[in-house]
Amino acid sequence: MATNFIWGPDGNxxxxxxxxxxxxxxxxxxLDVYFDxxxxxxxxDRLNITLVDGFSGGGAYSDGNDTRAGSPLVLLNAxxxxxxxxxxxxxxxxxxxxxxxxxxxxxEHVAALKRELRGRGYKENDPQISVLEGxxxxxxxxxxxxxxxxxxxxxxxxxxxxGPRTGVKLxxxx
Numbered sequence: 453m454a455t456n457f458i459w460g461p462d463g464n465x466x467x468x469x470x471x472x473x474x475x476x477x478x479x480x481x482x483l484d485v486y487f488d489x490x491x492x493x494x495x496x497d498r499l500n501i502t503l504v505d506g507f508s509g510g511g512a513y514s515d516g517n518d519t520r521a522g523s524p525l526v527l528l529n530a531x532x533x534x535x536x537x538x539x540x541x542x543x544x545x546x547x548x549x550x551x552x553x554x555x556x557x558x559x560e561h562v563a564a565l566k567r568e569l570r571g572r573g574y575k576e577n578d579p580q581i582s583v584l585e586g587x588x589x590x591x592x593x594x595x596x597x598x599x600x601x602x603x604x605x606x607x608x609x610x611x612x613x614x615g616p617r618t619g620v621k622l623x624x625x626x
Contacts, residue, residue: 510564
């Protein structure tokens, strides 16, 4: 375990390092482009997606006198922001049905993440958010089975003036 990223029971946040800031910026920018790309069709009204963070940490960092969102919060915020951004000017509203799975193998990190989520208004029993303690590799088979089982079996249908219905499969895993 890296000793520079420890979320303890006292609620103190670890200091964010420059490479982590850059990683989180890349993650946010990737998700912005991803959502803009997969939801180009204005007839699409729903996107089902499961976002998995296998090494989630405690959810936030200390950045001087500020708090900086860690990867779980970056994922949650990216979905909220994409929903608002992608619905601007749409005649047919888009729903992003996101499921979040956060895994960390340190009990203190899991407790810190749950504390951070509660502090930001997320409910502990939110069916869209799972926070799991343990090694990611040990949880992976169950996570993959859940994603496979819950993927949308239907398709988003759009009608073209030039031809028949076309289907776009909506199950995604990032």
